[in-house]
Amino acid sequence: MKTKILIAALVGLLVISVVSAGLIVSKPEQLGRGGKPGRPEKLEQIIFVHPVAPEKPGKPDKPPGKPPKEPEEPKDNTYYELWGGYLDGTASYYINPNVSLVTAGDPVVAVNNSAEAWDVVTADELFNCAGITAKSWYAEDEQNTISWVKFIPRDYIAIAVMWYDPATMIIYEFDIVFNTFHNWGIDPVKKDRAFDIQNIATHEFGHPAGLDDVYDEIYGELTMYGYSSKGETKKCSLEEGDISGAQELYGE
Ligand SMILES: [Zn+2]
Numbered sequence: 001m002k003t004k005i006l007i008a009a010l011v012g013l014l015v016i017s018v019v020s021a022g023l024i025v026s027k028p029e030q031l032g033r034g035g036k037p038g039r040p041e042k043l044e045q046i047i048f049v050h051p052v053a054p055e056k057p058g059k060p061d062k063p064p065g066k067p068p069k070e071p072e073e074p075k076d077n078t079y080y081e082l083w084g085g086y087l088d089g090t091a092s093y094y095i096n097p098n099v100s101l102v103t104a105g106d107p108v109v110a111v112n113n114s115a116e117a118w119d120v121v122t123a124d125e126l127f128n129c130a131g132i133t134a135k136s137w138y139a140e141d142e143q144n145t146i147s148w149v150k151f152i153p154r155d156y157i158a159i160a161v162m163w164y165d166p167a168t169m170i171i172y173e174f175d176i177v178f179n180t181f182h183n184w185g186i187d188p189v190k191k192d193r194a195f196d197i198q199n200i201a202t203h204e205f206g207h208p209a210g211l212d213d214v215y216d217e218i219y220g221e222l223t224m225y226g227y228s229s230k231g232e233t234k235k236c237s238l239e240e241g242d243i244s245g246a247q248e249l250y251g252e
Pocket residue numbers: 048049050203204207212213226
């Protein structure tokens with residue numbers, strides 16, 4: 001498979017370390033025809049990138065014996081940030097399940113479970129699986145596409161791309177791409193072996209739902225925490241903050 005080069009995201013990496021997760025990368029020149037009624041001619045694009053969790057800052061080797069106890073900062077599971085965009089009605093998405101998994105399981109089921117996690121906490125039906133697609137990568141093509149593609153930088157696990165009207169902040173389209181530079185699986189039992197699809201996908205669906213990434217370690221239990229590790233599954237279930245964010249936009 002050809003490797004996609006995520007130039008926009010490379011630029012984003014520099015910006016991201018300073019400012020925040022969301023950045024406006026470019027304004028599309030070619031725009032789709034027809035599609036959703038009321039779809040404006042010019043939409044803005046925003047890309048959220050999801051990097052691999054950084055190594056823990058170097059802890060010195062401790063001498064043999066009882067290590068001194070370090071006080072752990074308590075986690076805050078109630079926090080959330082919205083990036084500004086929101087869905088107006090149900091968004092139908094298509095999955096391209098062309099990915100070889102290191103574990104047995106159905107990637108379509110895993111992705112649908114992820115979308116459902118947001119649907120069950122909101123009054124509005126946000127996402128609906130419309131079927132399978134042969135499309136992959138991201139493009140403004142009036143189809144919400146979930147796919148696996150090998151792209152760089154390779155330490156990005158996944159990206160979520162949204163197209164929205166800057167006047168109303170309504171999201172008209174989104175695509176989610178998982179990076180096949182990494183192994184993927186369903187509930188990977190062996191740590192460090194693969195990324196759990198549902199874990200990462202639940203986070204990614206949070207972006208078209210309107211939520212922003214949070215990077216402070218005290219928010220490390222949230223689904224919208226901006227880093228993930230192989231074997232991790234805790235993002236499959238939404239925390240209080242994730243739910244509050246979604247319910248602020250769509251009711252409970
Ligand atoms: Zn994210």
